Amino acid sequence: MIGGTYHPTRLLPNEIGIRKRVTCGEHLVTFDVVLTMTLKDIELKMIDGAKKTFADFSNGPVLVVNVASRCGLTPQYEALEELQKRYASKGFTVLGVPSGQFFQELADEEAISEYCSTTWGITFPMTEKSKVNGRSRHALYKELVKAKDSTGKAGPVMWNFEKFLVLPSGEIKRFRPTTKPDDAVIVEAIEEALQPAIS
Numbered sequence: 001m002i003g004g005t006y007h008p009t010r011l012l013p014n015e016i017g018i019r020k021r022v023t024c025g026e027h028l029v030t031f032d033v034v035l036t037m038t039l040k041d042i043e044l045k046m047i048d049g050a051k052k053t054f055a056d057f058s059n060g061p062v063l064v065v066n067v068a069s070r071c072g073l074t075p076q077y078e079a080l081e082e083l084q085k086r087y088a089s090k091g092f093t094v095l096g097v098p099s100g101q102f103f104q105e106l107a108d109e110e111a112i113s114e115y116c117s118t119t120w121g122i123t124f125p126m127t128e129k130s131k132v133n134g135r136s137r138h139a140l141y142k143e144l145v146k147a148k149d150s151t152g153k154a155g156p157v158m159w160n161f162e163k164f165l166v167l168p169s170g171e172i173k174r175f176r177p178t179t180k181p182d183d184a185v186i187v188e189a190i191e192e193a194l195q196p197a198i199s
Contacts, residue, residue, distance in 0.1 A: 039170065042139045047098070047109045047126040054140060054166075057125065060091025061167050061193040063181070064144060066132045067096045068104040068160040069115050076161050077120040079181035083190070084124040090194045094181075096126035097140070101133055102160050132157045147172035150185075167193050 040055035054062075065080060084094045098105050098112050106112045109128055116122040130138040133156045137145070141157065144164045148154045154174075163175040163186065173189050180186075 039140075039143050039166065042143070044140065045128045047113050047128055049128075057093050057095055058166065058168065060093070061165055061190055063092070063094045063186070063190070064140070064164045064166060065094060065096055065181075066099045066141075066157055066160060066162055067116075067126070068099065068102060069106045069112060071102070071104040071160040073159070073161040073177055076181055077116065077122060081120060081122055081124065083181055083187075087190060087194060088124075092190055092194060094124035096122070096124060097132065097138070098126060098129045099132045099160070100129060101131055101157075104160060105129065132162075144172060144174075147174040149174040149176055165189055165193075 040053065040058055042054045044052045044054060044056075046052060063080070063083065065076075067077065067080075068074060080094050080096070083092070096116075098109070106115060112129065113126070116126065127138075130141075132138065132141045133145075144166075145156060146154055147164060159177040161177045163177075163179065163181070165173040165175070165186065167173070175183070175186055
């Protein structure tokens, strides 16, 4: 006979628990299998409907930005595209995440895609329209918002065009919305991450 006390596993934020039940003789045994989900495992649905994971973009540094088409900061698209053109061949990419949580994004992916391509000539990859705050925020942002900015503050995305530079090592550097994409602090962080490729 199987004795003892069963204690469920307490999961960490980046873990997925799967409860298994197996029969051992006449006894039913229950146990937890814990799988650790990394940033690279997170699934992304792109603006054109294609399915990818973050790993598809993370061989080099990735600048993740929650974008919006009707925001005072929307002109930052121009500098984001310039970063893409300058460093894409070295392994860097911008990843745009349209979000309507601040009520400044267009209604659907088709309209967003057309606006970005015709107005700003955007070539960097973009996801479907997603939530970046709250309990139903996208899994990517559940991880990103744990990162601290230069003042040591983590937590919710403050506004459109907040930037998270995800390095190949997994380190995340966070820049608030008013920090422009071509600000020296962002450019230097990108170039430092790409140093072997640009030296």
